[in-house]
Amino acid sequence: MKWAGAAVRERQYLNEQVVGGKVKKPGKRGRKPAKIDLKAKLERSRQSARECRARKKLRYQYLEELVSSRERAICALREELEMYKQWCMAMDQGKIPSEIKALLTGEEQSKSQQNSSRHTKAGKTDANSNSW
Numbered sequence: 001m002k003w004a005g006a007a008v009r010e011r012q013y014l015n016e017q018v019v020g021g022k023v024k025k026p027g028k029r030g031r032k033p034a035k036i037d038l039k040a041k042l043e044r045s046r047q048s049a050r051e052c053r054a055r056k057k058l059r060y061q062y063l064e065e066l067v068s069s070r071e072r073a074i075c076a077l078r079e080e081l082e083m084y085k086q087w088c089m090a091m092d093q094g095k096i097p098s099e100i101k102a103l104l105t106g107e108e109q110s111k112s113q114q115n116s117s118r119h120t121k122a123g124k125t126d127a128n129s130n131s132w
Contacts, residue, residue, distance in 0.1 A: 081131075087099070087100060
């Protein structure tokens with residue numbers, strides 16, 4: 001174990017430089033920290049703070065719009081739920097609401113139109129296949 005410590009000290013000694021009679025230990029690699037202009041640093045800090053506040057403001061505006069749109073959706077769903085409750089109460093009393101009748105007749109009409117269009121399309125394809 002004594003030898004390992006000696007090897008470390010030897011490497012440290014090799015890395016040291018003698019400059020003007022004084023032992024100078026090597027610093028960190030890379031750029032040396034330049035003297036930073038204090039005014040420029042403060043201005044960059046202020047600019048960064050302005051940009052941060054602007055981003056924060058935009059974020060809060062976005063979130064407020066999101067909340068208001070969700071609140072509107074909730075109100076619409078509550079109204080729809082209330083309408084369905086009223087329909088159920090009417091049907092429990094043996095009355096069929098006019099809206100449900102309209103929905104049912106509309107579905108029947110659309111089904112009959114789809115069926116008739118299928119028959120006409122089938123007839124056209126049969127006529128086309130017989131033309132050969």
